[in-house]
Amino acid sequence: MAIQNPTRAEIGDILKRSKTIAVVGLSDNPDRTSYMVSKAMQDAGYRIIPVNPNAEYILGEKSYKVLTDIQEHVDIVNVFRRSEHLMGVAEEFVQIDADVYWAQLGLADEAAYEFLREKGYTVIMDRCIKVEHALTK
Structure with a gap:
């Protein structure tokens, strides 16, 4: 099945x-795309929860080592990891029962897509959340 x-x-x-x-x-590096996109979404009014095992705080928010450490409901999980890591993130995503799995522009994995769709989740892959936000305002 195609994405x-x-x-x-x-x-x-x-x-x-x-x-x-x-x-x-x-990333906690302001020059990285993940930081710039997340900052833009934060500036647009979204609460950003960083998941980075190497940082304590990013964008003024506590950073978590893994998704499953987050104790509150998450609407969207936005992934900035290489495509080969998308399935592992998808398995964690299911454990926290977030609403939408979103893999950033350039990232896609058909197996992860099918795994999540079979469980009834909304999945978006190979799209930039910042661009989509700007286009759908």
Whole structure:
């Protein structure tokens, strides 16, 4: 099965109803794409929860080593890890029962996509959350 993302209108609805985004692979380096995208989403009003085992705080928020350390509900898990890591993140995602699994632009894994879709989750891959937010405002 090929990866089929929700329509732009559906993505807009997801972004409108979401408040909390856990960002797996969020760098504490302001020059990195993950930081810039997450900062833009934070500036747009979203709560960012960093997932980075090597940082204590990023963007003023406590950083977690792994997704399963997060004790509150997460609307979107935004992934900035190489495609070969998407399945591992998907397995953690299921354990926290977040609403939407989002792999950033350039990242896709059909096996992870199918694994999550079979469980009824919304999955978006190979799309930039910042770009989609700007396009669906």
